[in-house]
Amino acid sequence: MHFNSKDIDLYASQKDYVDTAVVPLIELDLTxxxxxxxxxxxxxxxxxxxxxxxxxxxxILLLPPISYVRAADRTELGEQLKKELSETGFxxxxxxxxDPKWRSVEELDNVLWLPAIPTGDMDQSFxxxxxxxxxxxxxxxxxxxxxxxx
Amino acid sequence: xxxxxxxxxxxxxxxxxxxGGFMAAGMLxxxxxxxxxxxxxxxxxxxxxxxxxxxxxxxxxxxxxxxxFEQVDAWYTSEVTNSAWxxxxxxxxxxxxxxxKHLGCTVNWGGDPEQPTQFFCPCHAGRYEKNGQxxxxxxxxxxxxxxxxxxxxxxxxxxxxxxxxxx
Numbered sequence: 114m115h116f117n118s119k120d121i122d123l124y125a126s127q128k129d130y131v132d133t134a135v136v137p138l139i140e141l142d143l144t145x146x147x148x149x150x151x152x153x154x155x156x157x158x159x160x161x162x163x164x165x166x167x168x169x170x171x172x173i174l175l176l177p178p179i180s181y182v183r184a185a186d187r188t189e190l191g192e193q194l195k196k197e198l199s200e201t202g203f204x205x206x207x208x209x210x211x212d213p214k215w216r217s218v219e220e221l222d223n224v225l226w227l228p229a230i231p232t233g234d235m236d237q238s239f240x241x242x243x244x245x246x247x248x249x250x251x252x253x254x255x256x257x258x259x260x261x262x263x
Numbered sequence: 264x265x266x267x268x269x270x271x272x273x274x275x276x277x278x279x280x281x282x283g284g285f286m287a288a289g290m291l292x293x294x295x296x297x298x299x300x301x302x303x304x305x306x307x308x309x310x311x312x313x314x315x316x317x318x319x320x321x322x323x324x325x326x327x328x329x330x331x332f333e334q335v336d337a338w339y340t341s342e343v344t345n346s347a348w349x350x351x352x353x354x355x356x357x358x359x360x361x362x363x364k365h366l367g368c369t370v371n372w373g374g375d376p377e378q379p380t381q382f383f384c385p386c387h388a389g390r391y392e393k394n395g396q397x398x399x400x401x402x403x404x405x406x407x408x409x410x411x412x413x414x415x416x417x418x419x420x421x422x423x424x425x426x427x428x429x430x
Contacts, residue, residue, distance in 0.1 A: 123366070130366055130387055130402075171366025172386035241329075241344065256385055 114174045115166060124174055131171070133255070134203040136194065137162050137178040138210035138224075140185075154211040154229035155180075160240075161227070162209060164248050169255065174203075191220035205258055209251075225254060311413060311420035316349065318356065318414045325350040325372045325382075325393065328358070330421050347410050347421055348372055348382070350393070358410035359395050360424055365403040382407065394429040406430045 114120035114131060124131050137158050142151035159178060166175040181190055198206050208221055211229035218224070227247070232240045269277075316328040325348040334343040346369070347358040361369045363384040370391065374383030381398070382391035390398040395407035409429065411422030 127366060168369045169386055171363060171368040171384075237331075237342070252385075 114170060116175065116177050120174075127171075128202055131174055132203060133169075133173040133205040133207065133259075134198060134201070135162060135165065135173050135175045136198075136206065136208045137176070138208055138212060138215060139178045139180045140210075140212040140214075141180050141182050143182075150229075150231075153231045153233050157229045157232050158209060158211055158227070160232065160244055161247055161251070164244055165209075165251060168248065168252065172259075173207075173255075187214050187218045188220060191215075191218050195220055204262065207255070207258075223258065225251065227251075311411070311415065311422045313415055313418055313420045316419045318417055318419055321349055321351050321356065321419070323350055323352070325359070327361070327372075328419055328421070347412075349412065349419055356412045356414065356419065357394075357429070358412035358419070358421055359427075360408035360410060362408065363389055363403060364397065364405045364407065365389050370407070392430075395427045396430040 114124055139155045139158060140151065142148060155178070162175055162178075166173060179190070179194065194208075206223060208215070208224045209227065210224065211227055213226065215221070215224050216226050227250075230243060230247070232243060235243065312330040312332050314328050314330045316326070320326075327346050328349045329344050329346050331342055331344045334341055346361050348361055348370075349356060349358045351357070359382075361371075361382075363370050363386065365384065365387060368384050368386040368389075370382040370384045370389070372382055373379040374385060375381070375388070375390065378390060380393060382393075382395070384390070384403070387402045389401045389403040391403065391407050392398065395409065397403040397406050406427040406429075408424050409427045410424055413420050413422070
């Protein structure tokens with residue numbers, strides 16, 4: 114489900130079934146040299162999370178991307194996110210990111226780090242097949258988590 | 264010179280009739296056009312979306328067929344890709360919607376290795392028969408929706424979604 118008022122109404126009435134939150138983490142790099150790569154990574158991550166949401170609409174709530182500047186303290190941000198999410202009823206929380214700095218942050222479990230693929234210059238059908246390949250890599254991680262802790 | 268001399272009265276009469284006729288036509292034409300508009304509306308294959316799946320390649324085993332159309336959401340126009348599970352029943356094409364009737368996940372044909380001839384929803388283990396009938400005891404409460412489907416020049420064209428007519 115998306116983080117909009119219509120889906121949240123449905124979420125509120127179906128809390129038992131929607132037990133997984135997906136949080137995209139996006140680093141904002143606004144320097145002249147890094148901007149394009151940062152935008153590409155953001156585009157990639159958002160497309161991926163949208164098709165992931167489409168596949169698992171009835172079980173995941175896709176939160177809006179958390180964006181932060183390069184200098185942001187990942188550890189602190191991670192702690193804050195974890196605290197906020199712990200007050201909800203989600204049994205499983207996944208963080209998706211292309212930012213390698215999260216790999217060394219111990220606070221968060223289930224951080225799925227994916228290398229960003231620059232999909233911006235691809236044509237529609239090629240982009241779609243690339244994104245579906247990516248999705249196929251991610252899906253088993255979700256189903257595995259669900260079968261292990263349910 | 265012609266022998267029919269036109270009098271001033273006649274000349275004015277003709278001119279006024281002509282100009283008046285144009286004005287009346289100018290007003291009436293749009294009205295008539297509005298009135299008959301529904302008849303003139305083009306019916307180009309309804310609202311079917313042509314896919315790149317050849318009908319000849321479709322068997323009794325459901326395959327996923329993607330189709331893309333434009334969707335306008337307030338001021339934001341986007342290309343939306345949807346899929347359908349298409350198979351043949353005899354010679355008849357059948358297209359089922361992949362949207363689970365429980366909470367809207369995407370179902371897969373044979374997604375559960377133990378039930379290779381059923382649709383499977385990975386979210387809460389919902390299952391459907393090949394014709395879309397939901398299997399009692401699994402979370403979904405109704406059968407999968409169906410798409411209008413037809414063959415256009417040898418390719419599958421997918422139309423509007425409708426409630427399942429097979430079960």
